[in-house]
Amino acid sequence: MANPIAxxxxxxxxxxxxxxxxxxxxxxxxxxxGTLWSADSRGGVVRLHPDGTQEIxxxxxxxxxAQADSEATxxxxxxxxxxxxxxxxxxxxxxxxxTDRLEVMTRSGESRVLADSIxxxxxxxxxxxxxxxxxxxxxxxxxxxxxWMHALKPDLADGYIARYIDGKFRIVATxxxxxxxxxxxxxxxxxxxxxxxxxxxxxxxxLDDGSLGEREVFGPASLGRGAWPDGIAFDSIGNLWGTCVYxxxxxxxxxxxxxxxxxxxxxxAKVDALEKQFVAGAVTEEVLFATGRGVAPWMASVTFxxxxxxxxxxxxxxGTRIPYLKAPAPGLxxxxxNDR
Numbered sequence: 439m440a441n442p443i444a445x446x447x448x449x450x451x452x453x454x455x456x457x458x459x460x461x462x463x464x465x466x467x468x469x470x471x472g473t474l475w476s477a478d479s480r481g482g483v484v485r486l487h488p489d490g491t492q493e494i495x496x497x498x499x500x501x502x503x504a505q506a507d508s509e510a511t512x513x514x515x516x517x518x519x520x521x522x523x524x525x526x527x528x529x530x531x532x533x534x535x536x537t538d539r540l541e542v543m544t545r546s547g548e549s550r551v552l553a554d555s556i557x558x559x560x561x562x563x564x565x566x567x568x569x570x571x572x573x574x575x576x577x578x579x580x581x582x583x584x585x586w587m588h589a590l591k592p593d594l595a596d597g598y599i600a601r602y603i604d605g606k607f608r609i610v611a612t613x614x615x616x617x618x619x620x621x622x623x624x625x626x627x628x629x630x631x632x633x634x635x636x637x638x639x640x641x642x643x644x645l646d647d648g649s650l651g652e653r654e655v656f657g658p659a660s661l662g663r664g665a666w667p668d669g670i671a672f673d674s675i676g677n678l679w680g681t682c683v684y685x686x687x688x689x690x691x692x693x694x695x696x697x698x699x700x701x702x703x704x705x706x707a708k709v710d711a712l713e714k715q716f717v718a719g720a721v722t723e724e725v726l727f728a729t730g731r732g733v734a735p736w737m738a739s740v741t742f743x744x745x746x747x748x749x750x751x752x753x754x755x756x757g758t759r760i761p762y763l764k765a766p767a768p769g770l771x772x773x774x775x776n777d778r
Contacts, residue, residue: 442766443677443690448700450733453761456751457486463760465522465566465669466753467530468743470775474751475530476760477519482547483530486760497532499541499549521566521619524774526573533564533577535586540564540577540607553607556600561607563589566619570626571773574648575602576610578617580634587726589616590635591719599631601648611642611650619669619739623676624770630656630678632667635716639667639678639691657691664709669739669753672770679765681737681752684729685709688737688752703732733761742769 457463462479469475472488482496497517518536525531525542531552532541538561539554555561562579563586569575581589582596589596597617600607615636622629628641629650637660643651656678661667664685671679676693685704691697708729715721730736739753747768752761 441675441677441692443692443698446698446700446766448688448763450701450703453733453763455759455761456490457484457492457759460484460758460760462518462755463753463757464520464738464755466739466741466743466751466760467522467524467772467774468741468749468751470745472744474741474743474760475522476753477522477532479518481517482519482543483522483532485545495543495545495547497541497543497549498547499543499551520564521568521578523567523569523575524772524777525569526774526777528777531567531569531575533567535563535565538562538564538584540567553602556607556609561600562596562598565617568620568622569773570622572626572648576600576620576629577602577607578614578620578631580616580618586616587721587723590716590721590726592635592717593719594635597633599629599650603648610648611653613653614640618667621670621672621678623672624674630670632670632680634666634668634683637661637665637667639670639680657695658697661687661689661697664704664713668737671740671742673742673765673767674747674770675767677767679740679750681734681740683736683738683755684712684726686730686732686735686737688740701732701737703737704729705731730756733757747771747775 463476465477467475474486476484520535521533523531540552543549562582565580566578583589597614598612616634618632630641641656668683677690679690688701689699734752734754736755741751750765
């Protein structure tokens with residue numbers, strides 16, 4: 439049977455949009471009834487109803503946060519909800535890239551801190567959270583460097599993956615180049631990792647005891663010049679969809695490891711300028727923040743939703759609304775799809 443993505447194309451002018459006035463809709467969760475939940479830099483999530491209405495649910499949590507006074511500083515201080523996942527009871531797990539901790543929020547906003555340290559040490563830049571069918575909670579730490587912009591180097595591999603075990607987080611894999619989103623395949627045989635500064639997707643076998651096997655690259659060793667993979671998600675036939683932040687690309691890797699690019703909206707000159715600084719290990723805020731354009735500037739994630747799981751939503755770090763399109767194949771149902 440032919441893979442439907444082989445002849446698939448996207449016309450940016452024909453995309454649809456949902457939401458307005460969103461702030462940093464980096465990660466999106468979809469429910470069966472059509473409701474979407476989008477991370478929001480105002481300190482919580484925005485609930486997008488099927489009828490087009492929306493409401494922000496801010497976290498009610500102890501502690502105050504400094505307010506950012508520029509585009510750059512808002513990525514460095516204060517609360518910054520990033521990756522999201524549903525707990526089995528419907529609460530929302532929030533990996534907070536600003537407060538450097540994993541938080542849990544009810545749908546009315548009541549929040550508490552689940553973890554902010556590992557073995558008594560600072561946890562680092564908490565990026566993403568994933569719950570699997572065995573109710574195990576996995577998190578990614580992009581880097582241990584407080585100012586994550588200083589971690590945008592090709593030779594730094596201090597990212598890691600941890601798992602929540604017996605009320606504590608324990609490190610289960612290390613040595614990643616800016617660990618970003620993680621996903622499991624349909625049988626939960628492998629854990630797939632977007633390594634942003636590694637320019638590739640890696641994977642590890644998930645062993646029976648929850649430990650992880652050896653790391654191997656899935657698909658191309660490099661996704662190409664200006665490729666910084668961020669969000670990933672599987673469709674139902676095994677294609678791994680993903681985005682590249684900064685260069686604004688939407689792509690998919692087939693089960694055989696072939697790469698297909700559907701959108702490439704980055705400004706070539708600005709992407710090249712960033713690439714040069716990145717290779718030199720000297721990324722500046724000016725060049726970094728000059729990138730990002732198109733339908734979802736700083737394209738950050740992909741989420742399958744809709745009743746048939748064939749609507750593909752695109753998250754971003756600079757966008758104020760969420761573009762979506764009809765995918766060529768349904769998405770792989772997330773573990774929460776049958777929870778409630």
